[in-house]
Amino acid sequence: MTASPQSDRRVQRREAKVAAILDEAWKLAHRDGLAAVSLRDLADAVGLRQPSLYVYFESKADLYDAMFADGYRQLLAYIGTRRRADDPRQALANLVTDCVRFSSDDVVRHQLLFQRTIPGFEPSQASMTLAVEFYNLARERCDAAGIRTQADMDVLTALISGLAHQQVANNPGGRRWVRYADRVVEMFLADLDRRTTLERNSR
Amino acid sequence: MTASPQSDRRVQRREAKVAAILDEAWKLAHRDGLAAVSLRDLADAVGLRQPSLYVYFESKADLYDAMFADGYRQLLAYIGTRRRADDPRQALANLVTDCVRFSSDDVVRHQLLFQRTIPGFEPSQASMTLAVEFYNLARERCDAAGIRTQADMDVLTALISGLAHQQVANNPGGRRWVRYADRVVEMFLADLDRRTTLERNSR
DNA sequence: GTCTATATTCGGATAGAC
DNA sequence: GTCTATCCGAATATAGAC
Numbered sequence: 001m002t003a004s005p006q007s008d009r010r011v012q013r014r015e016a017k018v019a020a021i022l023d024e025a026w027k028l029a030h031r032d033g034l035a036a037v038s039l040r041d042l043a044d045a046v047g048l049r050q051p052s053l054y055v056y057f058e059s060k061a062d063l064y065d066a067m068f069a070d071g072y073r074q075l076l077a078y079i080g081t082r083r084r085a086d087d088p089r090q091a092l093a094n095l096v097t098d099c100v101r102f103s104s105d106d107v108v109r110h111q112l113l114f115q116r117t118i119p120g121f122e123p124s125q126a127s128m129t130l131a132v133e134f135y136n137l138a139r140e141r142c143d144a145a146g147i148r149t150q151a152d153m154d155v156l157t158a159l160i161s162g163l164a165h166q167q168v169a170n171n172p173g174g175r176r177w178v179r180y181a182d183r184v185v186e187m188f189l190a191d192l193d194r195r196t197t198l199e200r201n202s203r
Numbered sequence: 204m205t206a207s208p209q210s211d212r213r214v215q216r217r218e219a220k221v222a223a224i225l226d227e228a229w230k231l232a233h234r235d236g237l238a239a240v241s242l243r244d245l246a247d248a249v250g251l252r253q254p255s256l257y258v259y260f261e262s263k264a265d266l267y268d269a270m271f272a273d274g275y276r277q278l279l280a281y282i283g284t285r286r287r288a289d290d291p292r293q294a295l296a297n298l299v300t301d302c303v304r305f306s307s308d309d310v311v312r313h314q315l316l317f318q319r320t321i322p323g324f325e326p327s328q329a330s331m332t333l334a335v336e337f338y339n340l341a342r343e344r345c346d347a348a349g350i351r352t353q354a355d356m357d358v359l360t361a362l363i364s365g366l367a368h369q370q371v372a373n374n375p376g377g378r379r380w381v382r383y384a385d386r387v388v389e390m391f392l393a394d395l396d397r398r399t400t401l402e403r404n405s406r
Numbered sequence: 407g408t409c410t411a412t413a414t415t416c417g418g419a420t421a422g423a424c
Numbered sequence: 425g426t427c428t429a430t431c432c433g434a435a436t437a438t439a440g441a442c
Contacts, residue, residue, distance in 0.1 A: 411441100415437100416436100417435085418432090420430085422428095423426105423429100
């Protein structure tokens, strides 16, 4: 199962090309809207003829899927670059801030990853694996901060997506809702503590 | 400026027809996705030929705009049917629940009203008036509950949109996040009280 | 107001030469 | 892998008769 040096280079070339195409696809999506990206424009942008794109993607849905996967890789990479605080609660607050910031940094990416808005597009299993990877990372960090029930997770995810959504929808390019992240996590954790205390006292 | 009985009836007929067309447009949007609604299918559904739709809407964007306005009228009507609790905090909690429920009742409507997802579509000024009307209603109710600063409003709107988003994205047709509305408002108000106390003590 | 007919543009996708 | 050529379908929109 040893690949020849030639095929090695070929694979590498191909991956570089795919990456370049994806890059232009994001640019077009920013310019025209995600649903309005066309394979013709995309081919133009990368200096290919439109049918040649089919060498790299077998359909338009496949292109969206690759963008979806790319977006989640970006998210995982971004979270990976951030230092994790020692205090688990602080680490959680930072994660929330990072998520909201990540969304606010690219409205279109946010749209593709977190809103299901392209008619007919469903991420493939392979792409969903990346989404799950992120979800597990978040759950692990929640666990460390003492958030264990599904209900608590549900509420927290709602808080994150709400901040991200308002940020993207009402202050694109800004940081208005990003700045509320710490406050919201504090609020959430205080509520958690209050509930724990209440439960203990009722026993 | 007195309209004749004839033109009166004509206007009424026309409005009824527009309403019927909008009704079918919503159905198609549910079936195919909002962005995938076509004037051909729509004309078919209402028993007209496709060009005849241009008697009622001057473009496709105009149709979306009418749907947008219709959606906000539905929202205002829905909130209007709900009894307003005497306790302002309870009234606020109910409003939040109602908003989330409203979103969860129609994913596509939620998408059109609260996510900006159709490339090139911008609501007209006339339609935005309805959106503003709703926003004012919400602000008034917040005011009654003692929420007055912009930051507090910002956080509250994030909470609502987060609950609504998670509901439509992850439990469409269900009530999973609707049920967290009361808890989230409680949490928010408790935080508000805590902040007020802190501020008072620091003076 | 509704129709037929059609313009126009644009989209994704395929066949087959090089 | 890339190209030319082309298919096919679908979309919005307009002209003009009735």
